[in-house]
Amino acid sequence: MIQRNIAGIISALSMSIVSAHAQSAAENDIRGPQDLINIPVTPSLLEKWQPLLYTGGGLLLIALALWFYLRMKRQPEVAISPADRALSELNQILRQAEATTAEDYAARTSEIIRSYIRAQFSISAPNQTTEEFLSGAKNHAQFAGHHALLEDFLQTSDVVKFAASGLSLDAKKQLHACGDRFVRETKQSNSTGGKS
Numbered sequence: 211m212i213q214r215n216i217a218g219i220i221s222a223l224s225m226s227i228v229s230a231h232a233q234s235a236a237e238n239d240i241r242g243p244q245d246l247i248n249i250p251v252t253p254s255l256l257e258k259w260q261p262l263l264y265t266g267g268g269l270l271l272i273a274l275a276l277w278f279y280l281r282m283k284r285q286p287e288v289a290i291s292p293a294d295r296a297l298s299e300l301n302q303i304l305r306q307a308e309a310t311t312a313e314d315y316a317a318r319t320s321e322i323i324r325s326y327i328r329a330q331f332s333i334s335a336p337n338q339t340t341e342e343f344l345s346g347a348k349n350h351a352q353f354a355g356h357h358a359l360l361e362d363f364l365q366t367s368d369v370v371k372f373a374a375s376g377l378s379l380d381a382k383k384q385l386h387a388c389g390d391r392f393v394r395e396t397k398q399s400n401s402t403g404g405k406s
Contacts, residue, residue, distance in 0.1 A: 292329035293397035296322050300389050307382040315382050316370035323363060323389050330396065340364045356396055363388045 290298075299322045307315060324343075327333050331352050338346070344361050366385055370376075 291397075292326050293393050295329075296326035296393045297390060300386055300393070304383070304386045307379060307386070310382075312370050312376045312382070316367040316385065319385055319389050320364065320367035320371065323360075323392065326393055340368050352396060356392060359388065359392050359395070363392055 300319065303310065303315065303318050303322070310318070331350065333343075333347070333350065344357075344364065347357060347360065363385070366388070370385075
């Protein structure tokens with residue numbers, strides 16, 4: 211009989227466990243949707259650097275805009291005339307006359323005058339020998355009255371350059387004065403339409 215009682219108790223317990231389990235499953239089924247579970251996501255590398263990239267891009271755009279603004283605002287360069295350029299270069303080399311050898315001084319002054327003639331009168335003086343240029347210059351109205359001065363200047367420069375003849379400081383100053391005078395006189399005659 212004890213065995214029967216024990217069997218009855220076990221049977222009753224198992225029924226109550228099964229019914230409790232069935233009841234909790236039914237309650238869970240009726241309760242409705244659950245709250246969302248927040249699963250943490252680590253941000254990507256781009257997301258981490260995104261504020262810095264936006265800031266850098268913005269600063270770059272501001273810098274470019276400022277550069278363009280300043281570039282457009284800059285005053286246009288004033289074109290310097292060939293005569294003014296030649297006079298400036300002649301004065302610059304005169305300031306260096308003591309430190310410059312005679313050959314270099316004569317070559318540089320000759321180059322300045324030839325470049326001036328090329329720019330001012332569109333005559334290809336730098337590509338010709340002195341004799342070729344002087345014979346061609348006789349036919350140009352721009353050099354009327356200045357041919358002797360130009361001839362003296364170019365021949366003096368050639369003697370110093372090619373004969374290795376020395377030039378004292380006074381001789382360098384005279385060569386400078388001759389080139390300066392030629393530029394000033396041809397500048398005036400060219401601006402007055404070839405009239406001296």
